[in-house]
Amino acid sequence: NSKKILILAGDGIGPEVMGEVKRTLGWFEKRRGSGFETEDGLVGGCSFDKHGVPLTDETMQKAIDADAVLLGAVGGPKWDNLPFKDKPERGLLRLRKDMELFANLRPALVFDALAEASSLKTELVKGLDIMIVRELTGGVYFGSPRGIETLPNGERRGINTQVYTTSEIQRVARVAFELARKRGNKLCSVEKANVMESGVLWREEVQKLGDTEYKDVQLSHMYADNCAMQLVRQPKQFDVIVTDNLFGDLLSDCAAMLTGSLGMLPSASLGAADKGGKRKALYEPVHGSAPDIAGQGKANPLACLLSLSMMLRYSFDQGEDADLLEKAANNVVAKGFRTGDIMAPGCTLVGTKEMGDEILKEL
Ligand code: NAI
Ligand code: MG
The missing domain is CATH 3.40.718.10 (Isopropylmalate Dehydrogenase)
Incomplete structure (x- = not known):
């Protein structure tokens, strides 16, 4: 009973951060020896460029049939002047609507090593x-x-x-x-x-x-x-x-x-449970496609990786694996590996891929 995951990397930094998610997913697959059946699809501007719509009916159906959907981000200046119905965001809205995702889960979690980055006093948010x-x-x-x-x-x-x-x-x-x-x-x-x-x-x-x-x-x-x-x-x-x-x-x-950084925030959107208790679900980072840094290998993949962790926990009941991944993210940041958005004095500046490497090492 392999689990079907539809991966919609989207635009801008979406595909960059999703690349690290795929590598990490591969690690979990190897570890458990159990199957994730992944398939890639298009949403947002990239779908509009190829098909003339931000989400095709075919991809929509695949999302409905999947056990879980992982999404990167959509949008960018290239598509800003399209009419409302063609805008990249419409693809995302249609996914949420047609999958009937009525519950949006937004964790606010502060890694100890990042508590200083909060807009509040450190002691108020440490361990939040x-x-x-x-x-x-x-x-x-x-x-x-x-x-x-x-x-x-x-x-x-x-x-x-x-x-x-x-x-x-x-x-x-x-x-x-x-x-x-x-x-x-x-x-x-x-x-x-x-x-x-x-x-x-x-x-x-x-x-x-x-x-x-x-x-x-x-x-x-x-x-x-x-x-x-x-x-x-x-x-x-x-x-x-x-x-x-x-x-x-x-x-x-x-x-x-x-929590201090957009690059650290995951989310999940859940729909109704079927008879077996399984819910339709979409997992995505809170951040957008970050056109200002897209294509430069600088994006922080942790928000997307923490979204993967939510998927393991809430869609597949793999709470231990989710804990493991969250601990790895915590440790990597505690060791001082930082992408630009969470960089602090004395830390080691890394790119998207190196951050992914460190997570895999930690795992
Ligand atoms: P944004 O979240 O893309 O970027 C805001 C700022 O945070 C930028 O300076 C960006 O470089 C930085 N940032 C965001 N994620 C980061 C990451 N993972 N690592 C490092 N830095 C990161 O929001 P913005 O600039 O308002 O929107 C850009 C595009 O994204 C627009 O087209 C917007 O419509 C779209 N968008 C899409 C969303 C989605 O797909 N769910 C959500 C929000 C915006
Ligand atoms: Mg809002």
């Missing part, structure tokens, strides 16, 4: 390890009515609507509760029930799950504005945070900067 679960397919970004209309008095009005149903809240909350069980057993649910009806429903539904299926998980609730404050005041108070699409967008970017 939190996970934000953002609802990804509902809420105000998708709710209707939406649009811009002209009122009788000639004024114009822009409308978006925050909508959540019980099932949308429950399914993302379940993902978060399950994650909490595998981590510190603590979940903080974030909304603004004080001023939003959808927030009232959100809080009620999450609490119901906490009172029934997940009594063992320590559940708390927090207003989103307070959560933003707490994230920069005392981030280590959190373990898993679950929140809606809009608040999750803001809070995950805020939490990301606690």
Whole structure:
């Protein structure tokens, strides 16, 4: 029962960092003697250049059929002036939509050796390890009515609507509760029930799950504005945070900067579980295609490698392998090997490939 992985390296530094992911995946395959069946596909600008669309129906179907999808990054100045429907980002949005990936997992993890790079005081972030679960397919970004209309008095009005149903809240909350069980057993649910009806429903539904299926998980609730404050005041108070699409967008970017570098941040997007418990899943670094350094062999592959680690952990239940890879990344950075984005005085500057070499040595 080999596992099918679709690899979509994308544009810019995507293929560079994905090269190191493939080498590392090869190492794990050899070690376990078990099969990963990998296939490469195109997404973003490279797909537009070859096929005239940022994602073909064929590749979309392969993503749906795969056990997991690994994505590099899409976009770049070459494609900036294309019409909206052809833009590289549309390929990524279609993947998320057609795979129905409703739960976006954004860890904010600080390697000890990098704690000084944080925008906060070192002691506030040293050892930080939190996970934000953002609802990804509902809420105000998708709710209707939406649009811009002209009122009788000639004024114009822009409308978006925050909508959540019980099932949308429950399914993302379940993902978060399950994650909490595998981590510190603590979940903080974030909304603004004080001023939003959808927030009232959100809080009620999450609490119901906490009172029934997940009594063992320590559940708390927090207003989103307070959560933003707490994230920069005392981030280590959190373990898993679950929140809606809009608040999750803001809070995950805020939490990301606690860690200091975009080149270190992985993510996962998960869909519904099938009968066997398997979820559709897409793993990708948080960073983009970094056109300013693309093609120079300078990109930090760690965000993409940590995304691979999330894949091993969440799609394939290979938690030990994930731990091993994360430890290797930690050690390599602790030994002072640094790409330009995380470079510090006294450290050894390495490129993408050398960083990959060091990870393999460490493994
Ligand atoms: P970006 O994340 O590509 O780059 C921002 C800055 O961080 C740049 O200075 C870049 O050199 C640096 N950086 C990013 N990843 C790095 C890595 N792994 N190692 C070392 N340095 C790294 O964001 P930007 O510049 O706003 O967007 C560039 C392009 O990427 C645009 O076309 C944008 O639309 C696209 N993009 C794609 C995303 C995706 O595929 N998920 C996400 C964000 C942007
Ligand atoms: Mg954002």
